[in-house]
Amino acid sequence: MTLSEKELDFIFREVDSYMRNDKWDILSDIFAGFITHFNDISVDIKLTYLVASFPGANKIQHRQEFLELCRKYHENERLWKGLDRK
Numbered sequence: 031m032t033l034s035e036k037e038l039d040f041i042f043r044e045v046d047s048y049m050r051n052d053k054w055d056i057l058s059d060i061f062a063g064f065i066t067h068f069n070d071i072s073v074d075i076k077l078t079y080l081v082a083s084f085p086g087a088n089k090i091q092h093r094q095e096f097l098e099l100c101r102k103y104h105e106n107e108r109l110w111k112g113l114d115r116k
Contacts, residue, residue, distance in 0.1 A: 033074045041075075045082035054089045061092035068099055073109070076100055080113050087115030 033041075048057050060079070064071055080097060087093055094114070101110050 033072075033078060038078055041078045042082045045079065049083070049086040054086065054091075057083060057086070057093075058091035061090060061096045064096050065092060065099060068096075068103070073100075073104055076104075077109060080110070084113060084115060087113075 045057065048054075061083075064076065064079070076096075077100075080093070080100070083090055083093060097110060097113055101107065104110075
């Protein structure tokens with residue numbers, strides 16, 4: 031599944047809005063849900079949420095765990111490179 035430009039923009043705006051409004055709990059819940067439903071989510075969506083959430087990565091629970099799952103099950107390391115924020 032490839033996301034359209036409109037869909038990508040929506041995700042970036044949504045994530046940015048949550049971060050600007052300190053809604054870290056919502057973002058944490060999103061990533062927890064991604065872990066639970068990992069196999070049902072396309073690589074495009076996984077990557078888009080990880081990139082969009084990068085500025086607040088340290089404040090989002092479950093994000094690092096989700097990133098590690100992505101690395102484990104989608105072996106193209108170049109996709110996930112630079113998305114850690116420790």
